Amino acid sequence: MSNFDVVVIGAGPGGYVAAIRCAQLGLKTACIDRWIGKSGKPSVGGTCLNVGCIPSKALLDSSERYEELKIHAADHGISSGPVSIDVEKMLARKDKIVSELTDGISALFKSNQIAFFPGHGCLVEAGVVRVSSDDRTEEILKAKHVILASGSTPVQLPGMAVDNQTIFDSAGALEFSTVPKKLGIIGAGVIGLELGSVWRRLGAEVVILEAMDSLLGTADPMIAREAKKQFSRQGLDIRLGCKVTQVESTKDGCTIRYLDNENSETIDVERLIVAVGRRPCTDGLLGPNCGVALDHKGAVPVDAHCATAVSGVWALGDVVQGPMLAHKASEEGIAVAERIAIGGGHIDHSTIPWVIYTHPEIAWVGATEDELKSQGTDYAVGMFPFAASGRAKAVGATEGFVKILACRDSDRILGAHMIGSQVSELINEAVLAMSMEASAEDLARTVHAHPTLAEVVHEAALASHGRAIHKVNR
Ligand code: FAD
Ligand code: NAD
Secondary structure (H helix, E strand, O other): OEEEEEEEEOOOOOHHHHHHHHHHOOOOEEEEEOOEOOOOOEOOOHHHHHHOHHHHHHHHHHHHHHHHHHHHHHHHOOOOOOOOOOHHHHHHHHHHHHHHHHHHHHHHHHHOOOEEEEOEEEEEEOOEEEEEOOOOOEEEEEEEEEEEOOOEEEOOOOOOOOOOOOEEOOOHHHOOOOOOOEEEEEOOOHHHHHHHHHHHHOOOEEEEEOOOOOOOOOOOHHHHHHHHHHHHHHOOEEEOOEEEEEEEEEOOEEEEEEEEOOEEEEEEEOEEEEOOOEEEOOOOOEOOOOOOOOOOOOOOOOOOOOEOOOOOEEEOHHHOOOOOOHHHHHHHHHHHHHHHHHOOOOOOHHHOOEEEOOOOEEEEEEOOHHHHHHHOOOEEEEEEEHHHOHHHHHOOOOOOEEEEEEEOOOOEEEEEEEEEOOHHHHHHHHHHHHHOOOEHHHHHOOOOOOOOOOHHHHHHHHHOOOOOOOOOOO
């Protein structure tokens, strides 16, 4: 039996960041994770580093470069020989990035003197955690505080068992050894759009079947419409309002039967990705006498400070309610560590940004117009298109726009919604502004370097006061 101040179950971006912050604050910390990496050895970093944020962005980048060379380089007067993709090499690059980053977290654990226990963690009771290893050994860890950071796992659909041969989950879809001729995807959410973009750019015919009548239900509707227009123009076949009824294996893949507004339809695809959301991962996490029960969505219930109903037991990241995002998990990890060590820690859940790494990228923070309308808030809208930006023209990225919503009374920025190139970076300016409770006037009076894409954010802030400089008055 070993004694610690804090034991963290899960070494994803929630758990490993919590563990590092605890150690920085002088707490004797242990972290448990059962993940086995592609090398067959235990791996830290969770979904994010192993099969999520990082590998998907590596493939998005490879596929963008391929498309750039194949289609867009000619606009610059650049010509080359035939362009081809070596999928094996592309996957090897991705794997190298993943292993460098996961090894980096292991090194951080060592340098912060965090004890890492590979294996499955179970909260037996407050302050007691059992670690079971693959070799069937068990160890009991005791701690004043336990942090549950066990993350999430893909939702599966009945009758569509993932075999990662024909029917894939998101992790399997990062490992295709060849480009499929025809790829079906169920779910036009974040994963469907990002991974659909990767394989379309590399040459697959991609059909995405989405149950809802609109794309990206939580995004600003204007952004969602623009996204649908741009993705369709690129050749992503997104079919809305489709209810999949059956998937049958065939010699060359599978046949998907679905109802498209009550009409029965069928498509044959070589491979199918099921990307219909994720659910909290809690299998074997909570012992029968631990005192923590799950809520109706299978998440660990917590208060606004990530405390569970049991004193000394905390939970954060994807295993609790809220957006399933790596940066949300990490910020909760820091806040919980600070609450444990020094009695106070803070995360502003109203300024958590969303980013979808398609082309164009999509990003938003804060309220949408619909939310402001339903709250009865009087607001001003400032919009500015990338097409009117000198830098956007110079780099050939003129699709999309920035929209800023500000309170008409106080001028405080209430939301920012963006679609365009590099908005994954631009959104952080809006997040900072909102975190500082800045007004649209503050943003409008901030000097932005020229020529940059960030000038579009500046012009949108000016536009919210009707004084954008480069806007044609009609
Ligand atoms: P996880 O990262 O899921 O980590 C939980 C860890 O706990 C895992 O390592 C697991 O092995 C371990 N574990 C679970 N149960 C136990 C147990 N009982 N004992 C021991 N260990 C256990 N988010 C973004 O913000 N940006 C992105 O670009 C992005 N891209 C994504 C792309 C894909 C394809 C996917 C699938 C997800 C993506 N996400 C992205 C979401 C992001 O990965 C998650 O929100 C994030 O990883 C959640 O962090 P976490 O620490 O809560 O959980
Ligand atoms: P999602 O919730 O983003 O999208 C799932 C989509 O599937 C929704 O549009 C939903 O209406 C649809 N759907 C559900 N059931 C369906 C059915 N039976 N038939 C057809 N459509 C159906 O989920 P996801 O794309 O699986 O991603 C899971 C989570 O992972 C995301 O919500 C996000 O939290 C995280 N993630 C984030 C990023 C990022 O930040 N860039 C990238 C990937 C994943």
